[in-house]
Structure formats: structure tokens, C-alpha cells
Amino acid sequence: MSIITIERKVLEKNDELARKNRELFARQKNFVINLVSSPGSGKTSLLEATLAKVKQRASVAVIEGDVQTDLDAQRVAKLDVPVVQIVTNGGCHLEAKLVHDALQSLDLSAVDLLVIENVGNLVCPANYDLGEALKVVVLSVTEGDDKPLKYPTMFRNASVVIVNKVDLLPYVNSNVETLKQNALSINPNLTVFEVSCRTGQGLDAWCDWLIEHSARKG
Amino acid sequence: MSIITIERKVLEKNDELARKNRELFARQKNFVINLVSSPGSGKTSLLEATLAKVKQRASVAVIEGDVQTDLDAQRVAKLDVPVVQIVTNGGCHLEAKLVHDALQSLDLSAVDLLVIENVGNLVCPANYDLGEALKVVVLSVTEGDDKPLKYPTMFRNASVVIVNKVDLLPYVNSNVETLKQNALSINPNLTVFEVSCRTGQGLDAWCDWLIEHSARKG
Numbered sequence: 001m002s003i004i005t006i007e008r009k010v011l012e013k014n015d016e017l018a019r020k021n022r023e024l025f026a027r028q029k030n031f032v033i034n035l036v037s038s039p040g041s042g043k044t045s046l047l048e049a050t051l052a053k054v055k056q057r058a059s060v061a062v063i064e065g066d067v068q069t070d071l072d073a074q075r076v077a078k079l080d081v082p083v084v085q086i087v088t089n090g091g092c093h094l095e096a097k098l099v100h101d102a103l104q105s106l107d108l109s110a111v112d113l114l115v116i117e118n119v120g121n122l123v124c125p126a127n128y129d130l131g132e133a134l135k136v137v138v139l140s141v142t143e144g145d146d147k148p149l150k151y152p153t154m155f156r157n158a159s160v161v162i163v164n165k166v167d168l169l170p171y172v173n174s175n176v177e178t179l180k181q182n183a184l185s186i187n188p189n190l191t192v193f194e195v196s197c198r199t200g201q202g203l204d205a206w207c208d209w210l211i212e213h214s215a216r217k218g
Numbered sequence: 219m220s221i222i223t224i225e226r227k228v229l230e231k232n233d234e235l236a237r238k239n240r241e242l243f244a245r246q247k248n249f250v251i252n253l254v255s256s257p258g259s260g261k262t263s264l265l266e267a268t269l270a271k272v273k274q275r276a277s278v279a280v281i282e283g284d285v286q287t288d289l290d291a292q293r294v295a296k297l298d299v300p301v302v303q304i305v306t307n308g309g310c311h312l313e314a315k316l317v318h319d320a321l322q323s324l325d326l327s328a329v330d331l332l333v334i335e336n337v338g339n340l341v342c343p344a345n346y347d348l349g350e351a352l353k354v355v356v357l358s359v360t361e362g363d364d365k366p367l368k369y370p371t372m373f374r375n376a377s378v379v380i381v382n383k384v385d386l387l388p389y390v391n392s393n394v395e396t397l398k399q400n401a402l403s404i405n406p407n408l409t410v411f412e413v414s415c416r417t418g419q420g421l422d423a424w425c426d427w428l429i430e431h432s433a434r435k436g
Binding site: 038039040041066067068069071090092119120121122123124139140142143144146147149150151152153165167168171172 | 286337341369389
């Protein structure tokens, strides 16, 4: 029982810090997304393709979360976008406090869109609010169309699903319609995009959506 | 500090129960593998293909670990292999206690090879000993060749890496040699198999290795 109490306290403390992050983002008019997925579903490749398209239309910054290495931050930095790397040293998810600390290295007053790329993990990051406007789940077709049923919390807590690597559909057993039905059975409010970072398919629709949501209101 | 203490106690308690599981497996002469990977790397498909090949040569049983649903156990049961499903209800890894409880539903005296398919997660299961002989990491080529560097603990604690979905190599940016070099830089003792469950490539070598290790000594 004591462990459950500690865990609840950890989550409560995290929620409190996430609220503060969210208030800061509101004051600075930042649109913030928390990009989550399994390892290897293509979050960083999607981010690279997205940044290349949106950075002329909006001021963007990135926070990279990884268990180990700054390989992803190096990839993003090549696109001349401000990026801060968080290494969790084995930690299986980002927390609001880590994001708060990383924010000290960014000039938020100049940012329209902040992308937080979480640790590759379809389980643990689902329960940790970072103060984001919404969670975007990336799921590649190679992972199989049953994943929303098997990892429901993430899909329940997300607002957007990006079905990635659709160029590989001819070579795998996944069915995109089944995948979408499974995702919507968990959360009927999900917005779904189908994309391929290799062919560029679907990227414009996703980037337009992102720009529309990043536009500073008032 | 109190949280760290609790976590250490959780791990110590788990290690103690894992030791008991290991003693039981030794008495019953069971060869036990803990199959770990990201969601969607193909653990269950690999398991289906493996069971079809080895079940005539060894007596096999399976414990399925999932965050939610018994979809995987249903797939395995179709192969007429004894299977027990553990649903963690949001838990991000299996623990020795859950495996101990599942073992009550299996006749271990009749089992040569026990496969424990862990929750899809490349982070958390790395630190939880279940009493297995060894951990087998499945990594599909679609996940990218940098994953051993980004999730090192799992590769450090594993004995075998199965590079899966090699039939997709022509369509993705991964390089198998780079992937292997990255894995071996983390853990030079890893045994590596390259397989495709779609074409059958490499499955015989993997299954022969498994049978050889499952053979009851004395």
C-alpha cells in the first residue's frame, strides 16, 4: 500500500508542476505538443520532416527526451531549430519537472510551437502530464494494427494519432482501417493522420493542422 | 530519497522472488527465456513461428504478459501449446511475483522450454529479473539501427538479440551491420540472429539454438 501512496504522490506532484508549465505556456502563447510512441516508430524522422515544412511558417523549438544519448537532439539541431536534450539516465518517461528545467534554456516568448519528444515508450509516458496542450501518438504500420487495444491508456489520453510509415503497407500484415477502428474504439475523439516520411504522403495535412493550432490567438 | 529507497526495496523483493523461480526452474529442468522488445517489433509473430518449428522437438509452454487484452494468448493457444496470460492492467513490465503466480497453472515437470513474453517496452522490463535463464531482445529493422545505443540497459542485460523483419531491409534506412555493431558495443557477449517471420529466413538457426539450450541435461 505504501508504494501505491508514493506513486500517487509522485503523480500529484507531477500534475502540480505540469499545471505551472501549462500556465507559463498560456502566458507565452506557446502551442505545445507531447510526442509519444514506441521506440522506433519514427518520432524523430517525423519531427525532422515536420520541422523542415513548418519552420518557415512558425517559430519552433524542441525538447528531446531520451533514456540515453543526444543522438536525436543532434539530428534536430541540423535543422537550425532551438533544441534542448533531456537524458533521463534510464528513466522511462519525461516528467513535468524535467521539462520545467529544460525550459530555462529556451526563449519561450519567441516560440509559437514547442514539440516535446518523449522517451520511446508506449506505456509509462501516458500518465505523466508535462503541461502540453495535447499528446500526439505516433504508431507505425509495422507495429501491427492491434496496438491501440493493447496499450489503451496512451490512446485514451491522446488527441492525435499519426499512422506512420504507410509506404510500408504493401509489405506488412497491418490494415490501416482496422488500426483506426481500434484507436477510435478506445477514444472516439482522436484526430488521425496517415503519413510517410519517406514519400512525404500526408505530411502537408499534418503540418497545416499544426500551423493552424500554433497560430497565436490575440 | 524515500522514493529511491522504495524502488530499491521493490527491486530487492523482486530479485528474491526471481531467485525462487530460478531454483524451481532448475529443479524442473526448464530452460526459460524472457522475451523482451518494443511494442510491435514482432515478439508474438516470432513466438508463433518458433513454436510451430520447435514444438515437435521439445515440450514448450508460454506465459504471455500484456498491459491489456489476451489477444496474444489467443494467438499462441491456436498452436496447441499451454499458455497463461498475465494482464498487468497498465503495469509497464512483468515481475517475478506475477510469473510465480502464473506458474501455478502450468505443469513444469513436463516442460523443456518456457517462453515468457514480456510487456512491449524496451525500458522498464530491463531491470526486473523473472528467474529466466536469459533475456532475448527482439528488435525489428524498421525501428532503426540506433536503438541499442538509445536503450542500452536492455541490451546490456540480454544474452541474445533477434534482428527481426529483415525482409523489410530494402524499404527502410536501417543497416544491419550498424545495428549489430551498436548492440555489440554495449554488450560484446550478445548472440545475434537475423530473422524474418514472413520469409522464414534465419528461423532454423534460432530454433536449433533454442532446442540445443532446452535439452534436459542429466
